[in-house]
Amino acid sequence: MNLENFELIYKENRVKIKDKAKIKSKLGEIVGNENVSDKEIDILAYNKDTTLITLNWTLEGKIAALPDFIVWPETPEQISSILRLANEEKIPVIPFSEGSGVVGGAIPIYGGIILDMKKFNKILEINDKDLTVTCEAGINGMNLERYLNAKGYTGGHIPQSLYTSSVGGWIAHRAAGQFSSKYGKIEDIVMGMELVLPQGDIIKFKTIARASTGPQLDKLFIGNEGTLGIVTKATLKIWPYPEKRALISYAFPTFEDSLEATRQILRQQIYPAVIRIYDADETNRHFGHIEKAKDKVMVVFVCEGIERLVDLEETITRETCEKNNGIYCGEAPVEHWFETRFKVTETSSTPTFKIVADTIEIGFLWDKAADMYHSVIEATKKIQGVMMMTAHVSHFYPNGVGFYFTFAGIPPKEKTDFEFYQEVWNCVVKTVLDMGGTISHHHGIGLNRAQWMPVEWGKSFDTLKSIKKLLDPNNILNPGKVYESAWKEGGRN
Ligand SMILES: Cc1cc2nc3c(=O)[nH]c(=O)nc-3n(C[C@H](O)[C@H](O)[C@H](O)COP(=O)(O)OP(=O)(O)OC[C@H]3O[C@@H](n4cnc5c(N)ncnc54)[C@H](O)[C@@H]3O)c2cc1C
CATH class of the missing domain: 3.30.300.330 (GMP Synthetase; Chain A, domain 3)
Structure with missing residues (x-):
């Protein structure tokens, strides 16, 4: 295979690494030669994430972008040394975990070093009294959840990409899971973290339920999308595995009715773990086999936790749906949702x-x-x-x-x-x-939303860019994302 024969979408502004052999050898000294690659087959495998348009490109024989090296570090100290080298040589470093991001965040648009986090895959400790789990950031989400379930817990963070995403990836883009109304989003779940900053410093945020110790700097790194630091370890909240689950579904005549019913449920401080409203087109697509839901708006709920509380949540959820013209559709639609929830x-x-x-x-x-x-x-x-x-x-x-x-x-x-x-x-x-x-709401900015950041943030975007500059003066950590828009110019086909 000769990669030169393929059209490269992101070729402008690619870094020119003068002495690739020297850099490869230095990376090998840091992580071991077996953990560095510049083989075509490897760099091709990291040309993109799961952004859908890049799949159209692939099918047309085009390559989104090519990194120069892939490294598989195992310790924060190794990451620190890689970042120090990258700063000296002005080579981009792109954190990459499971590549399920959908906004181009892990695409190596200027080439450089892909830093694959998959070797950070250990679960270090469960603390039953504190209800926490500490793990390395590259661990696969499903592996973590299965482990927790086997010990009688749930992590409560179940994104649709559970099988193909990592804890570090969740933190990096402020993820939200399907059970988020009860357990919160990832920013509610992270209690402590270890990170490596762009210039190689290793920092730790201690695990604590809450603190009043000045601005909460840790929050800056939740959603940093691999531009301000690389998450290497995290302590997350866990919960006892739910004693009971109630599966509830209602079909509503209008979208407005369904929104009003759910709004009223939350206003009563009832938080079903899962709430999903499907507009009429999606209802026909996903629940076409449910006669009562035909041309209506389907809403599925899952209430879970201790039995007495779940019973009360179910009662209030059902009463409120019925008050708002909901037609009860039973458990079957929710069972169907459970069976198909990871299918994309x-x-x-x-x-x-x-x-x-x-x-x-x-x-x-x-x-x-x-x-x-x-x-x-x-x-x-x-x-x-x-x-x-x-x-x-x-x-x-x-x-x-x-x-x-x-x-x-x-x-x-x-x-x-x-x-x-x-x-x-x-x-x-x-x-x-x-x-x-x-x-x-939860996929992040990455490459394809960066162009709208000045409007989204207004004047405060300047402050955000100053923070990036302060932490990463050489702009080596995941350049071209979040703060600058390379999407417009780069992605031509
Ligand atoms: C089918 C499908 C369903 C999805 N469902 C959901 C969903 O329900 N909820 C949701 O929130 N998202 C969802 N997503 C999008 C989401 O971005 C990813 O699934 C996931 O959380 C990203 O994790 P990852 O490990 O794959 O990260 P990657 O794709 O490898 O990286 C994502 C970004 O984070 C950075 N990064 C990765 N690891 C680290 C690290 N350790 N430290 C610092 N930066 C890092 C990368 O540089 C990149 O910018 C879905 C995506 C797909 C394809």
Whole structure:
């Protein structure tokens, strides 16, 4: 195989490493020669993450980006030495865990060193009294959850990518799991951390339930997307495995009814672990076999915990749904959801049919949530080539919600896949920003949302960029992401 024969999407501004043999040998001295590679087959394997448009590129024989080296360190000290070397030589370093990110965060757009975290895979300690687990950051999410379940606990953080994501990846992009209304998002779950800063310093945030010790610096690193530090270890909250689970589902005549019912449930301080509203199109797609749900809006709930509390949560959830025109659909739809909740072939297989698709999750306060949903659907359906634009609501707070849109279409002849893809993204983001929402609820910024950061953050974006500059003056840690927009220029097809 000769990689020169393939079109490289991100080739401009690639770092030129003068003496590759010297760098390889220095990396080998740090991590051992067996833990460094510049073989074509390896660097090709790390050309992208799971951003859907990159799969369209792959099928067209194009490569998103190529790193120069892959390293598999095992200790924070090794990472520290790699970062010191990278600073001396001005070579980008891109943290990479399981590559399930969907916003291009781990794509090595300027080449450099991919720092694969998979050897950081140990579970170090469970503390039953404190209800914590301490583990290395590269551990696979499903391996951690299975281990906890076997010991009688749950971590409560169950993203759809559980099988293909890591603790470090969750922390890096402020992830949200399917059971988040009860257990919280990752920022609620992390209690302590160890990180390596861009210039090689190793820092630790002690495990504590809460502190009043000045600004909480640890929070700066939750959501840093591998640009301010590399997470090597974390202590997370755990909970006793639930004694009981109640599976509840209701079909609502309108989207508004379903939003109103869930809002009222949360207002009563009832937090079902799982709440998911599927708009009418998604209801027909996922629950077409449930007669009562036909052309309606399906909502599934899972209440879990100790039996007495679950019973009360179930009673209040059901009463509130019925008050808001909900039609009870029993346990079967929720059982179906449990069986299919990790299945994503619907969207991930679309590029094989030359369809351009993606998912866009955003956050909104309750007040204009329904208006925002209708505005996004109406605006995007006007775009030539869009065949489908649907949504579900999967994250809930007493004050607002996280929406998850899915689009698919075939670009008109005069547009490339990427131009069409950007047109839809632009339309959704503009609508959301104009109406006061946030451009990402949990997938992060990475490469493809960085262009909107100045609008999302306003003046405070300058402060954020100053912090990046202070911690990473040579801009070697995951450059081209979050603070600068390389997506527009780079991703041409
Ligand atoms: C099918 C599917 C379902 C998904 N479902 C969800 C969901 O339910 N909830 C949700 O929140 N997200 C979801 N995601 C997106 C989410 O980004 C990833 O699944 C995941 O959390 C990223 O973890 P990872 O280990 O794969 O990280 P990667 O993809 O390897 O990296 C993601 C980003 O984090 C950085 N990074 C990785 N490890 C570290 C580290 N140790 N220290 C510092 N930076 C690091 C990388 O540089 C990159 O910027 C889904 C993605 C897919 C493909």
